[in-house]
Amino acid sequence: MSGFGxxxxxxxxxxxxxxxxxxxxxxxAADAELAPYLVGVDRxxxxxxxxxxxxxxxxxPAGDIARPAVGAWRGLGLTEEQHxxxxxxxxxxxxxxxxxxxxxxxxxRAFADEAGA
Numbered sequence: 001m002s003g004f005g006x007x008x009x010x011x012x013x014x015x016x017x018x019x020x021x022x023x024x025x026x027x028x029a030a031d032a033e034l035a036p037y038l039v040g041v042d043r044x045x046x047x048x049x050x051x052x053x054x055x056x057x058x059x060x061p062a063g064d065i066a067r068p069a070v071g072a073w074r075g076l077g078l079t080e081e082q083h084x085x086x087x088x089x090x091x092x093x094x095x096x097x098x099x100x101x102x103x104x105x106x107x108x109r110a111f112a113d114e115a116g117a
Contacts, residue, residue: 012058012097014051020093021051027089034086037076054090057110058103073111087111 012020025047028034038046073086087108094104 012099014055016097017051017055017058018047020090020097021047021054023093023096024050024090027093028086031085031089034078034082037078037082041076053110054107057107058099059106084112 025038025043029038073083078086090111091104091108094107099107
């Protein structure tokens with residue numbers, strides 16, 4: 001148990017985490033400025049990586065990853081402002097799914113740290 005009550009990943013379940021990531025990627029893909037960064041990207045692979053990072057950020061098991069946020073979005077060449085917008089989309093998705101505020105903050109920090117913030 002974490003300070004959030006049941007781990008949010010337990011509340012969402014693995015299907016819920018995948019759903020959150022699918023919604024998140026959908027928002028990024030629908031953003032006219034961000035969509036070009038996804039051209040040629042293996043979205044299934046990116047989605048799997050994001051789901052793993054989100055699982056860890058929400059209090060799930062880390063498995064064999066030491067620093068889970070490294071590289072999820074960094075390699076796409078986003079500016080700092082664009083990266084913040086990507087993380088804001090995640091925040092919106094998690095709020096819509098009624099994930100506890102503390103868990104949303106933890107997820108936001110995990111992905112913001114990726115940008116070196």
